[in-house]
Amino acid sequence: MNRSLFLRIQSKVEAYEPYFVHKRNGVGVLDLSALQKITTALRMLAYGVAPYFMDEYLRIGESIAMKNLKKFVKAVVAIFSDEYLRLPNNDDIARLLAVGESRGFLGMLGSIDCMHWTWKNCSTAWKGMHTGHAHELTIILEAVASYDLWIWHAFFGLLGSNNDINVLEWSFIFTELAQGRAPRLNYTINGNEYTMGYYLADDIYPQWATFVKIIPRPQGKKNKHFAEAQEVYGKDVERAFGVLQARFAIVCGPTQPWDLQTLKDIMKACIILHNMITEDERDDGGEENIDYEQIDKIPHAQVSLERTPNTMEFIQQHRRIRDRKTHSRLQSDLVKHLWQIYSQS
Structure with a gap:
């Protein structure tokens, strides 16, 4: 730094x-x-x-x-x-939406994935709970990162035997959205209106309206083009993990402390310092080469703060987040939108 x-x-x-x-x-x-x-x-x-x-x-x-x-x-x-180590505010969301639109992914707020941190001095009694698919004792970090490597969400401390879906069920990533405290978005793709942002995710994540997943075996030029673009921009969180581990070697190799709370403090501190360094070294244009002055002049997705919902509204919002039909329609609209941009270029 x-x-x-x-x-x-x-x-x-x-x-x-x-x-x-x-x-x-x-x-x-x-x-x-x-x-x-x-x-x-x-x-x-x-x-x-x-x-x-x-x-x-x-x-x-x-x-x-x-x-x-x-x-x-x-x-x-x-x-x-x-x-x-906060959620994005209205200005941050407007910038993330502008960058997502320039990439062809309207409504995109970043990408999500999990990282395993090896715990060398894990207690013998906990080894079974912390041993995952890699046959190592690990602790899991779930994170959301944007194009500039900023980590917007970090949920750390779940046992290494869990997979990404288990971590998602425990995570607080959609708590603000479900409770109506998150800014509400309004944007249109292919004539269909959407009111929630989404994250690019791997195939293991569920078919929710807040995720746009990769197509595992794409058929046809449109689906192949979408799969390539989704894979490229979905790697933002992987890049953030790589830079985080390069800056702080303590989260790269096996960690030594015995206390789990100390490990949580270390991981949070490293993410905070990573964001501070990212802000300090940030170039407004970055690798995206985006003209933000021109972006501000164009009307994009509108952002408004929702009110606190009652019980029934909370249940309805919870169902909207997990709506499979919205997920399928959103992915189909993005496939057509990206292909239209590619054809015009």
């Missing part, structure tokens, strides 16, 4: 957590500085090294280095979660 971002994080963490304040110990000797403690924590996150390795570089013992890491990740989660 850039020096300015590091100093910003240091000042916020030092102001929030007294542990990082540079002070004298019981015998009047200056203790470790905030710079030493935060550098230790960030090096353990970025390089995935063991706590005792810090003694050679920063003269910090193993127990203190581990304490620094736990205090740091908790402070980062407490300070920056509301800003960097």
Whole structure:
């Protein structure tokens, strides 16, 4: 990360957590500085090294280095979660919809997938619950990412023996939408009106109105063209996982801590720092080369905030999210829309 971002994080963490304040110990000797403690924590996150390795570089013992890491990740989660681990607001949704429309996927809000994080020091009594298809002890992260690698949704902590559908059933990804607190969209594809955004997903996900899945064995030019485009743009979340693991090696290899809550704090802190770095290094055009000034002049999907529903409205909204007919119609309309764009070009 850039020096300015590091100093910003240091000042916020030092102001929030007294542990990082540079002070004298019981015998009047200056203790470790905030710079030493935060550098230790960030090096353990970025390089995935063991706590005792810090003694050679920063003269910090193993127990203190581990304490620094736990205090740091908790402070980062407490300070920056509301800003960097939040759902998209109206402006964010408008930008995501504009990017999705430029790609041919009207109403797209990102892509969704799951990642497994290996847990080396998992308790022996929990091994059966954490062993999945890869025959490793893992913990699952469900995430939604956009084209710019920003992670908008993160649900972490479910046992590795679950698959993506089990994680989805436990996840809170559609809670705001079902309860009427999420912005409502209005857009039209092929003459059909839709009021919910959707995520690009793998074939394992259910046929819900909020998912557009890949066609496993496409037949015909239209379906093949759609399958190729869906696969390309559906990889945004895979790219985000790759960049997250490249930036923070601790979430790439087997993790060491024994406590599950510590692992949750580490994962959340890494995602928050990833989003902070993404924001700091963001280029408005990016790889998409989109003219946002022209996009703002064109009327697109309208965004409005729904009111809080009653019980019956909540049940109806829940059924709308899981509507298979809407899923099939949406996918069919997108196939025709993408083929029309391809034919005109």
